[in-house]
Amino acid sequence: MFAGFFCAVKRNFPPPRSFFSVTDKQRAPDDWTVVQAVLAGKPGAFQTLVRRYERQVANIIYLSLGNREDVEDLSQEVFLRLYQSLPRLNPQRSLFSWIYRITANLCIDEIRRRKIKRILSLEFLIDEGRSLAEMGGRVHAPDRILEDQERRHAIVQALQNLPADHRITIVLREYEDLSYEEIADALQISVPAVKSRLFRARERLRALLEPHLRGGS
Amino acid sequence: MKHIPKQELHGFHDGRLSAEREREIVLHISSCNACRMESEDLARIRSWILSAGDVRPHSSFAGDAETRAYDTEQLEGQWLGIEKVAARTVLVLSVLVAALTAFSMIASPPASASVDAVLNDDRQDSTVVQFMVEHEISRDEALVAAVTKQE
Numbered sequence: 402m403f404a405g406f407f408c409a410v411k412r413n414f415p416p417p418r419s420f421f422s423v424t425d426k427q428r429a430p431d432d433w434t435v436v437q438a439v440l441a442g443k444p445g446a447f448q449t450l451v452r453r454y455e456r457q458v459a460n461i462i463y464l465s466l467g468n469r470e471d472v473e474d475l476s477q478e479v480f481l482r483l484y485q486s487l488p489r490l491n492p493q494r495s496l497f498s499w500i501y502r503i504t505a506n507l508c509i510d511e512i513r514r515r516k517i518k519r520i521l522s523l524e525f526l527i528d529e530g531r532s533l534a535e536m537g538g539r540v541h542a543p544d545r546i547l548e549d550q551e552r553r554h555a556i557v558q559a560l561q562n563l564p565a566d567h568r569i570t571i572v573l574r575e576y577e578d579l580s581y582e583e584i585a586d587a588l589q590i591s592v593p594a595v596k597s598r599l600f601r602a603r604e605r606l607r608a609l610l611e612p613h614l615r616g617g618s
Numbered sequence: 619m620k621h622i623p624k625q626e627l628h629g630f631h632d633g634r635l636s637a638e639r640e641r642e643i644v645l646h647i648s649s650c651n652a653c654r655m656e657s658e659d660l661a662r663i664r665s666w667i668l669s670a671g672d673v674r675p676h677s678s679f680a681g682d683a684e685t686r687a688y689d690t691e692q693l694e695g696q697w698l699g700i701e702k703v704a705a706r707t708v709l710v711l712s713v714l715v716a717a718l719t720a721f722s723m724i725a726s727p728p729a730s731a732s733v734d735a736v737l738n739d740d741r742q743d744s745t746v747v748q749f750m751v752e753h754e755i756s757r758d759e760a761l762v763a764a765v766t767k768q769e
Binding site for chain 1: 624625628629632634656659660662663664666667668669670671672673674675676679680681682683684686687688690691
């Protein structure tokens with residue numbers, strides 16, 4: 402019954418549990434229609450909105466922070482902030498840009514908070530050495546799956562070595578495929594600033610991932 | 619062979635160049651190892667970031683998020699109710715205190731008006747009472763004495 406409900410959504414999501422009754426031929430309601438439903442107190446409407454963006458939000462958080470443990474809590478926080486801000490949102494603007502802004506701000510705050518915490522605890526001296534050693538290590542395992550896992554780990558570790566604002570910019574570009582203008586809107590910066598951050602982030606990543614890039618794959 | 623500037627290669631990677639310039643770059647990287655390698659690096663980094671983002675929220679995540687949002691709203695609503703009641707109580711108490719102060723000002727004027735007050739017998743003046751006791755005189759006599767003393 403709900404097949405095709407989210408055909409207008411950027412990526413594939415499982416169908417929502419409730420909210421609008423639609424047939425296969427009907428298109429998914431746009432974000433603002435759903436927002437109106439949430440504001441009108443329709444049960445399940447907010448859930449629909451969350452399902453649309455939960456995966457993107459979770460992965461931006463994961464790639465920005467580098468650990469899976471906090472992804473759920475922080476994602477919940479993003480959606481809570483979204484819910485609280487819904488009555489104040491401007492329907493002229495895109496909702497996803499607002500969601501990305503909330504997510505980016507939360508990630509940047511969290512990265513800075515953790516950095517301060519690490520500096521205070523001096524843990525970074527150990528972590529820095531470990532992560533660089535892990536990143537520099539060549540992949541010898543013959544198993545392709547293991548190689549992929551190692552590479553994923555390496556890229557996540559490399560991302561953690563970028564400044565917070567560069568990290569979130571490149572994640573929005575490469576993972577979310579946002580345009581420069583969309584990133585500028587989400588992060589409240591200019592398009593040239595987006596270009597500059599992307600350029601620096603990529604050059605840094607290339608340097609950090611040199612062993613993996615030249616390792617042949 | 620002149621290499622493609624790095625900034626431009628990034629623009630190419632992001633699809634920000636004109637179709638004509640894109641064609642020129644494609645032609646160039648087909649014959650330039652350095653630029654091709656750089657372009658491939660950018661593409662690899664992108665694909666690795668994409669494949670690293672493999673977190674899938676559990677199936678009840680959206681439901682939990684909705685429940686949490688509604689619960690928080692309700693809780694905040696309750697707090698707002700308590701805050702409103704508190705604010706109203708403070709307002710009522712302030713008005714009451716102000717009214718009582720005004721009433722007491724009218725009902726019992728300040729000490730500076732003591733002679734008139736004593737003469738009008740509006741309130742007990744401890745000086746007059748003390749004078750009565752000390753000199754064993756009546757209240758009227760004490761009042762006259764007080765007025766005379768004041769003058």
